[in-house]
Amino acid sequence: MPGIHLLKIAAPNVAKKARPGQFVVIRIDERGERIPLTIADWDEKEGSVTVVFMEVGTTTHRLATLGTGDYIADFVGPLGVPTHIGKFGTVVCVAGGFAVAVIKPIAQALKERGNKVISILGARTKDLLFWEDELRQVSDELIVTTDDGSYAR
Structure with a gap:
């Protein structure tokens, strides 16, 4: 899909605590802006978190250019109240x-x-x-x- 990116990030502490409906805040470098992104997937065993974002501005463009082994200054989360998951039918x-x-x-x-x-x-x-x-x-x-x-x- 044009302009849509998946980014898998090694973040074992976030992956261990992530729940549906939560998000993270990412800052690429010390001068960059902080952007909130939904946690689209996570793997506790692997210690990874996947975010999905649309490339719409400078920060998301820079995020889209990151490759394996690249550095992100801040990856804070999981944040927000998780979605209530019950047995509803x-x-x-x-x-x-x-x-x-x-x-x-x-x-x-x-x-x-x-x-x-x-x-x-x-x-x-x-x-x-x-x-x-x-x-x-x-x-x-x-x-x-x-x-x-x-x-x-």
Whole structure:
């Protein structure tokens, strides 16, 4: 997807405590601005945290150019109140565009808790759909739509 990036960061302390619905604050270097990013995924055993972001300005452009072994000055988190994950029965998770990065870990946790998860994913066009397969894996049913009607499942 154009302008959308996944960044996996080694952050064992954050990965150990991360929960669905939380975020981190990243600062690339000492002069850079701090930006909040949703925790899209994490692996406690590996000690990694994955964030998803859209390249829209100087900071996210610089973040997109980072490679393996590059340095980030600050990676603070997890922050925010985690989403309440209960046994509700049937739940519906809705995401538009790359906001699926927020919904995917929530849907996954709800399914692991024993809920039937119906997810709805939308985007303006088929080209702007992101993480359809990943959301499908954690949903019992996935409905996909586009504003322009170019794609639906």
